[in-house]
Amino acid sequence: MTRSFQKLNEEKVFKDPVHRYIHVRDRLIWDLIGAPEFQRLRRIRQLGTTYLTFHGAEHSRFGHSLGVYEIARRVIDIFKYRNHWDDSETMITLCAALLHDVGHGPFSHSFEKVFGTNHEEYTQKIILGDTEIHRILEKQGSGFAQRVADVIGKTYPNRLVVSLISSQIDADRMDYLLRDAYFTGVSYGHFDMERIWRVMRTRDDQIVFKLSGMHAVEDYIMSRYQMYWQVYFHPVTRSAEVILTQILHRAKDLYQQGFRFKYLPHPLLKIFNGKITLHDYLKLDESVILYFFQVWQEEADPILSDLCYRFMNRRLFKYVEFTPALLDAKDRLSESFQAAGIDPKYYLEIDSSSNSPYDLYRPGEEGERQPIQLLMPDGTLHELSQESDVVGSITGMRRTDCKLYYPKDRILDLPKHSPHQKDIQRLLGI
Amino acid sequence: MLEDHAKVAALIHQNGETIGRKKLQKAIYIFQKLGYPFHQIFHFHFRGPYSEELSVQLEELCDFGFLIEDRENEEQTDDPCVYRISEAGRDFLSHYKDVLPNVSRLMQCVVGQSIHFLECVTILLYFDHLSHDAAIEKVLVLEKEITSSELTRALAFIEEICRLQSIESPASR
Incomplete structure (x- = not known):
């Protein structure tokens, strides 16, 4: 059953260098952005210490979180247009996209190594604990916060919703690759995101990509590869x-x-x-x-x-x-x-x-990781590196340093x- | 330096023979849950908890020449990618004598199970913060291939490894 969520009297927009505008039409999303726990993300850099190498990399997790929300919103619009989406999942998905990184601490990765904290556990605690964010979510009904937490924790029953936020091509990775490339100023790292959205299809509980869009997906994989070695693991x-x-x-x-x-x-x-x-x-x-x-x-x-x-x-x-x-x-x-x-x-x-929180694409590991699947003209699914020479050539390469x-x-x-x-x-x- | 890698290599060494990649992922998750000093971060994937960090550590151990990765016949096993310690790996472990207590009996008990069963066990352990009933409900919703009887066996297995763990290395945690 689709319940109605309160709309804002007029749409709010955030000017954004990656997506041009981030559109907010729902009261719930607007209230979450205003919560102190979310505003705190303005004071946590997306790329930690990278600003000491690439001086432009001062952008925050606040901007990235808004970006992930915007991508999820636009992809859902495309899926809805094709009748591939259960609208009762929309607000859960948008909240999860917005809040997926809310538990990050300062210089998260080092901090976690020394003190044994875990930002994902804090994300759960912020959504489910005594916080403004929890109160805002629970106004939508008892259990709403738990459902959002389950999507972020990847334990939500609807795997399509989880895939949109967390998979080999998800809203999180698409935003951070483009945003990090923009702010570091590197010339690699770009790919045609709107083309990828256009070739996305749903198959059972996963997102797959039309074969005709393979080159856009290849660009994304190359972007991920270049950013890994030249920015994230600098x-x-x-x-x-x-x-x-x-x-x-x-x-x-x-x-x-x-x-x-x-x-x-x-x-x-x-x-x-x-x-x-x-x-x-x-x-x-x-x-x-x-x-x-x-x-x-x-x-x-x-x-x-x-x-x-x-x-x-x-x-x-x-x-x-x-x-x-x-x-x-x-x-x-x-x-x-x-x-x-x-x-x-x-x-x-x-x-x-x-030690790095980033990873490279690999074509699954005998069922342990969900690979990127191409939808062939005959309706079968083929793993990306089997069809793409470009991806095939880099997936077998050494990924350690x-x-x-x-x-x-x-x-x-x-x-x-x-x-x-x-x-x-x-x-x-x- | 490389203590976390050494613990993984030590576990493979204690196992005494090759171990499949999937079983190793599940075994280390189980050992972590039992309180052994494995610090890898695990996330919930579509076959239960999985650690990308561990996966890269295994590749690093192979690149250093401390582990040998082989592929077994894919038609005869559902865990064809296997690891074993090399001579260089034995030398490596000589630098880390006390990095992991002796867990060989517990390890045998874990690796003696099928992959599917270990998935069931690790998914249950993933939800050990929930009440007994809520954890079972969660597992059945998420993993439709798991049956109630498998869950009952998995719960008994968890009790058994906890008991073994207290006998094998009571002061190790």
């Missing part, structure tokens, strides 16, 4: 991410050792103690974190102050490719770092592809003829 960005992670580790370690901070990080104390509540979590954003990184440059602890200085002033770690041979040398390398007065716990770190990060400046600043300097240079091959 080694300089990863270096900033390594330092950020080490700052959080050091601050937590110092707090647990009873260090007397000159600037005690009150908003972080509960997370240091492992007792953070939803209310505490919602107070955290990147402004808060960057404030402490700025003032911690004055702390008496030389490691914390140095790491913060490095992050704030972009004095990043250098890297060498990590090889199994380096693993054999790791004990000697750690000893040499220690002997040289450089704590390897904070100044020697491996970063690999499996592993680097060892270290502070080259500290090594070079060691006294001339220092045996430790020579050891480290030899072991690192620099």
Whole structure:
């Protein structure tokens, strides 16, 4: 049964560099955008530390979330026009699109690694817990918030709705690829999104693509490939991410050792103690974190102050490719770092592809992942890489990269003829 | 450095023989749920919990030469992509002696089950934050191929592995 949702007296629009305009016609969507938990996304960057590599990448998760909503809205309109859509699912889908990232914290990925938090769990808590967003959703009827949470958690019974928000070609990926390409200023990363929408079809509980639209889908896959290697996994960005992670580790370690901070990080104390509540979590954003990184440059602890200085002033770690041979040398390398007065716990770190929240397209794994399916003229479905030479050529390629990060400046600043300097240079091959 | 990779390699090593990719995904999810120190992020996919992070870690272990990936006859198994430890992998593990407690009995118990059954078990575990009845209802709505009798067996299996886990490594969690 389709229930009616209140419409706004007049349509609201947000000017957007990717979609030109984002159109809001429903009171529910307008109210969700105004909720404090959603407004907080203005203070969380979409690409974390990437702005230290591509200075334009200052865009926020707020803009991305609006973009995902807009794509979902337009795709639903196309499906409705073709009678491929159950309209009773529309508002659930739009809310899920808008709120899919609402649980992200500041510099989410590093933060989660250090503190063991999970932004997806926080998304669920924000939608289901004691929040303005929950109250707005539940005004639509008891259980409405749970249904939105289920779509985002990918456990909603209607898999078509889930696919629209989360699959190999979904509203989330389409928006972030185009938005991230725009804001980083890179020339790759573009694809014809409207063409992809036009060739989308529904088949049972999944979205498939007409064979005639294969080239538009190929462009999307190439965009994803280029953005992965040249933006998302850029080694300089990863270096900033390594330092950020080490700052959080050091601050937590110092707090647990009873260090007397000159600037005690009150908003972080509960997370240091492992007792953070939803209310505490919602107070955290990147402004808060960057404030402490700025003032911690004055702390008496030389490691914390140095790491913060490095992050704030972009004095990043250098890297060498990590090889199994380096693993054999790791004990000697750690000893040499220690002997040289450089704590390897904070100044020697491996970063690999499996640390990245982004992924490349692969043609399923014997049923574990849903691949992109092309709808052939005879009505059968063929997996994309079987039909496309372009996609076939990149899906078999290596998708891993592993680097060892270290502070080259500290090594070079060691006294001339220092045996430790020579050891480290030899072991690192620099 | 690479402790999470080492835990995965150690689990494969403890298994003593090859293990299929699908079973490994399910086994690590089960071990994580039992409190063992696996930190991979799992999402709900159309065959239950699946970790892209683990999938990339396995590829990295292969690229380092620590694991060997083979393909078995696809007509004889529903889990044709299998992994085994290489000589270099044994050397790698010599750097991480205590990275994982001995879980070989528990591992045998898990890998002795069919993929379909492990899917059923892991989907149930995915909803372990819900009440017993709500979890079962959720599984039956999401996975129409799972029968009530399979669910009953899966629940008994979960009890059994919890019991085994408390015997095998009570202080490991």
